[in-house]
Amino acid sequence: MGQETLIDEIRTKLGAAVESVSESCGDRVVTIRPQALRPAMAALREAPFDFAILLDMTCVDFSEPAGRFELVYHLYSISRNVRLRLKASVAAADPAVETLVGLWKNADWLEREVFDMFGVRFDGHPYLRRLLTYEGFEGHPLRKSYPWRLAQPRIRLKDKD
């Protein structure tokens, strides 16, 4: 089963949700409209696609000069033995997208990490809280506007209030 068949099936099933299809290093990349992200992902999780594993999710900062953040999802289907890369662009001014919590269980931590590192808001996430850094951390470290080696202010000891 070739990649082309899969891409055709996805185009048929998702219709207008698919913004474009491109290729990079031999892998097909499907770009989804951010408004339709959750329903599109829900459709991909079910048969006939059967993408049962959300392999990975991350974000790339293209705020300079494109003014957008690109969310990158990798899905894997065991029955088809195929990986699929999906992208969705959100505006850098107020990055927000609907959450995938409820579709895959690891979306919880993955989205918290992206929120922590990029400040992308996931609407409907039940517990959107920093994951790798701490409460009170200033800024979002993986944004290009965040300088490498920027020192964070010291946190006050709790019993010194």
Add this chain to the structure above:
Amino acid sequence: METRLQRQARPESMLINMGPSHPAMHGTLRIMLELDGEKILNAECEIGYLHRGFEKTCENKTYFNLLIYTDRLNYVSPLINNLGYAMTMEKLLGVSVPERAQLIRVLMSELSRVSDHLTCLAAMAMECGAFTVFLYMMKAREFVWDVIELTAGARMTTSYIRIGGVRADLPPDWRASLDTAIRETRQVLKDVSGLLDKNSIFLGRTRGVGSISKEDALSYGWTGPCLRSTGIAYDVRKAHPYLVYDRLSFDVPVGECGDNYDRYSVRMREMEQSLRLLEQVAALIPDAAPLGGGPGLEPAEAILRSRRQRAVGPVLLSPNLEGSEKGRLPDIMTSDKPVGVPPKEDTYTTMEGLISHFLFFMSGKGIRPPKGDVYFSVEGGNGEVGFYIVSDGTDRPYRLHLRAPCFHIVSALEQLIKGRLVADIIPTFGSMNMIGGELDR
């Protein structure tokens, strides 16, 4: 801000922290527990205690230099991280790797896998009270690491697998060392099976504890031995064969119910398969041909001569270049430029060699892949180790993201320990093989 656990806790229950400074939490995880006596009503994990900005650092390093940071991800099997990164870059650059280098890479991956599983099970067994198992397995790991040390020069921070190949050829006496490692590990696996497989204390703490269903394991994005313990035979080496894995014969062991015992047993059986693979690969690697050219010049003499005229003939090299002599490079490193470090013989004796050395290491030069993004993954000790790299055509990655297998595995911990006893945390957490370096990045 209050955590979810604090907000939802019943007033009469006890809230307690387990970790991050707790011997069984491996130093980098905090579990907040809501307890009713010994029973866990609710749990919340907090990670990030070992977060050191791996991805941000990589964006500020050249493609060649950032390899050393990948050693520090899963620090029990650093060679597999090196491999994942190198192969992702090779996919991006479109280079192919010589056959001998591919075989050496398989050898190193499987040694690392054995060392990873040994460490995980040793720690898990020790935390359950089986200190003998810990000592036995650490002993076997030393023999495995002897081979790695002999080949790569370091035990953990190896940086041995490079973009385009490997740093150096195998040392002359590698076969004897590998044979010892395989023999000793086999013996230890037999001994440990005898100690644990029917041990009622161990069974009591692992059978039926920390069980996860197939559906949940998939939903949590589990891969590797933990996913296989639920009965799903997904292994990157079989599903998307890389290197020479499609030419080697090995089985993918699976479990039945996805509990701690299955995770233990899958890892034990996987080590047997890795030893099988090691033997097959060792048989496939031909002995290195002796370097031609007769006796060489002392480096000082060669430099002196090269001042007068272009130096001819081989140069005797210092021991730390052993295995990466110019004559060995075609077998172990791709010839595409500029992917590998230029041979040192040229760098030290010819002007052109020196220039190509500088062009490789100078800022803005060196490895500059085409624009694009790429994802590639290999089967690590914990599961699928994937790298996602976005290149903007410069010598530094625009974005580098690691798909850490234990990130997804540990995210299921809260669910697995809820409703169980405090003592059940220890084997459950132990069998997951949490590695702080790749979890927190």
